[in-house]
Structure formats: structure tokens, C-alpha cells
Amino acid sequence: MTRPDAVRFLRTEPTMAFPDGRLLAIRAGEVHVLAPDGWVHLGRVKPPSADYLSRESAEDWCEREGWPLDLLNEVPAPPSRRL
Template sequence: MTRPEPVRFLRTEASMAFPEGRLLALRDGAVHVLAADGWTRLGRERPSTAVWLSREAAEDWCEREGWDLNLLDHVPSTR
């Protein structure tokens, strides 16, 4: 049994539409954004202004924004 690929989380800069920024996840070399319908793949390049977050900081972001914490465990794999 193999271990799942690690997921790294990021947050975009704040904007008028997203005062807390957007939550991103990097898995298998692909960047995903948390959207209303779940994780949406953005591509392979992360936004240059996105900052890395720890898992705890990503959980805090979800709690502030009202997202289900279980979403952090369901970032799609490209494999």
C-alpha cells in the first residue's frame, strides 16, 4: 500500500471579491483552487504572489470562510 501524495496549501492575495484570498492546493505538481463546486484544477504554475500555508493555517482559513475541513483531504490527484 502506498501513501497518498502530500498536499501543500497556499493562499492567494486578498482582493475585493476574496478579502481572505483564495485557498490553493498543490498535489502531484498540479495547482487546484477551492471553488463553490469543490477543487478546480488551475494548471502547473502557482500564482507568484501566493504564500505557502501549513495544514493548520489552511484549516483556519476554512473555518473563517465556512468551508468543510474534510475538503482538505480530497484534493484531486492527477495519477
């Protein structure tokens, strides 16, 4: 049995549209942003102004913003690569 990939959470800087910033997640080097339709892939480059969050801080962010905590467990894994 393999371990699931570790997920790191980040938060972007606040903006007028997002006063608490946006929640990001990095899994296997791939960056995703939490959007109304779930996690959206952004690429492999972390926004320079995004700060790392603990899992607990990401949960607090979700609670403040009204997002279900289960979403933190649903960050997409990159497709497996076959040789």
C-alpha cells in the same frame, strides 16, 4: 501500500472579491483552487503572489470562510499514467 501524495496549501493575496484570499492546493505538481463546486484544476504554475500555508492555517482559513474541513482531504490526485 503506497503513501498518499503530499498536499501543500497556499493562499492568494486578498482582493475586493476575496478579502481573505483564495485557498489553493498543490498535489503532485498540479495546482487547484477551492471553488463553490469543489477543487478546480488551474494547471502546473503556482501564482507568484500565493503564499504557502501550513495545514493548520488552511484549516483556520476554512473555518473563517465557512468551508468544511473535509475538503482539505479531497484535493484531486492526478490521473495515473500508464506506460
